[in-house]
Amino acid sequence: MNDQELLQKITAKDQNAFKELVDRFQSLVFHTCFNLIGNREHAEDVAQEVFLQIYKTAKKFRHECKLSTWIYRISVNRALNFIRDNRKFRWLQSIDSFPGDETRITPAFSSLNLNSHDALMRENERKELIRSLLDSLPEKQKAAFILHKMSGLSYQEIAEVLEVSLSTVEARIHRAKINLQKALISCLKKI
């Protein structure tokens, strides 16, 4: 079954076709959400929301781009919305729980125990460091960088997913690399 047939059946609320779409794109959607959000449970939750949106809006897909591009786009938008909403929620929570506590404005790497080189080399701490580095990026740079570096999309594909020009993608990835380089150097120098 090709993409067009699959979507036609989903529009007609065919559950088998929808299951096939989920099987085909589950990994793509989950990894995109996970790489952007950085938490398994939340990423799974958002990935399910992505599929619910696809099920609901399948008839709106005009085949102007590849199905995978459209699914990437929904995944990125949903994940970024989740991060935005969660950030507001976490900020409100921090005000509620720690009135006057200055630790809430500490830099992104504050939670890491970077006392020794050995500690850094431990797998979990390295994952945490990478997550902190990615989370320190502005969301547009983060999305472009993750799609390129982790999802392995070309600049042209990223431009289609994010609906921006090729030069914008190049600029965002270039800036992301510079920012990550600076952040990682300052982090490594502290060890």
Added chain:
Amino acid sequence: MVMDCIAVEKSLVAIAENSIPERRLKELRLHLESCSNCSLLVKRFTKIWQKIGRGEQIEPSSSFWIELQQKMSAREERKFWLADVFIGARRLFRPAALVFTLIAGIFAGYQIGNVPQDSGTARIEGKISGANLEEPISAPYFESFEDYPKGSVTDFYLSSKIDKKE
């Protein structure tokens, strides 16, 4: 030219991604041989950078599809429930809106038909010496009466009326 420490720091991503030009690579090697700080920094940076590129090897849970189906049925139920509430509300709202429109129409009609005869008018009396106009002139005209520019059409019209009365 030999690279300095700052140049090495600025090239770390390029070094980690193996995209540094051949000519710069020689300069880099020369610097790293003589600078242990940069050598260590390059090693650590490259290790982490390559990890960033690989991402985490993690898969969604086996219950992904079941949970998705549960969410779908919960949404469907909620949709039907909301639709019932909406239909019920519409059944009540339609006659209520009709009665309200009818009452509002009657009230507006009554107000329009009950305007007092001399409301909003004033007589020009004593404002202009010798003038005693019988016709009622509306209040806005009265307020701006003295502001008409001399020689204007309005000025000509009003002064000719006053002249006739005299």
